[in-house]
Amino acid sequence: MFRELPCIKAEGESFTQDVHPVIEEMPLAVSVNGRHALTAMTSPVMLREFVIGFLYTERIIKDIEEIESIRFEENTASVLTTNPFKILTSQKTVLSGCGGSMSFLDVEKLPEIDSDLTIDADSIRESVKEALHSELHVKTGGIHVVGLYGKDGRVAVVEDIGRHNALDRVIGYALEKDIDLSETYVICSGRISSEMVRKCLVANIPAIISRGATTTLAIDIAKARGLTIIGFVRGKKMNIYSGGQRVADMSSGDAGYLEAKMEEEKEI
Known part of the structure; x- marks a missing residue:
């Protein structure tokens, strides 16, 4: 996933020729039923899982059984589905950065979370610590x-130049392994955006957790559709922005009272 490339390293007034590990990025053109659907800038790993997860979170397929075949050739992926008329209405380039949504957000059309998952605070801290320990990130x-x-710990951990791509990959992996996503939660290294929230809602993943920040739109959507957002998980600290009832250490009464108080203060 990286290559050692030459560079000139500067330290103070000293300049020396050296090499440094640089993360790889590649374009992947995906066609669905013979029509170009998207071009994604992504890392060159787990491409099958990425394609499956993307098609699922964009609602091009409802389940993995709708995929008849995926064929890879160099930088292209050709997908055939059981419904040959199911194609995207527009072509899209999905960048490796923080954008990349195919969908316009209409909160009322997004599914509500259907899950009875609860997670204790210690498990949240330990899973964040484990998942985000990346030697590749340290190196590059x-x-x-x-x-x-899930309740039994790690299901899959994926690294990618874009966190949306990485989320699609773990969802694609879970679909292939027939894992019940309603009994899982997501850990991510970057900001929790509205697009990350949308993908979790479509996949019925009840909680998304980060050591970083989130956005106001992500929180508003999460509250409206029953998703738990937890940010700034660092050491013993964390911020629970929505869905506090899924944190086992909090009683449902406490979670409801505190979130109601948050809403009151927001309106003042």
Whole structure:
């Protein structure tokens, strides 16, 4: 996933020729039923899982059984589905950065979370610590990490230049392994955006957790559709922005009272 490339390193007034590990990025053109659907800038790993997860979170397929075949050739992926008329209405380039949504957000059309999952605070801290320990990030400084966890611990941890791509990958992995996503939660290294929230809602993943920040739109959508957002998980600290009832250490009464108080203060 990286190559050693030459560079000139500067330290103070000293300049020396050296090499440094640089993360790989590649374009992947995907066609669905003979029509170009998207071009994604992504890391060159787990491409099958990425394609499956992307098609699922964009609602091009409802389940993995709708995929008849995926064929890879160099930088292209050709997908055939059981419904040959199911194609995207527009072509899209999905960049490796923080954008990349195919969908316009209409909160009322997004599914509500259907899950009875609860997670204790210690498990949240331990899973964040485990998932986000990335030797590749330490080496290159240019990678995002997304982990999928359940009651029994780690399901899959994926690294990619874009966190949205990494989320699609773990979802695709879970679909192939027939894992019940309603009993899982997501750990991510970067900001929790509205697009990350949308993907979790479509996949019925009840919680998304980060050591970083989130956005106001992500929180608003999460509250409206029953998703738990937890940010700034560092050491013993964390911020629970929505869905506090899924944190086992809090009683449902406490979670409801505190979130109601948050809403009151927001309106003042």
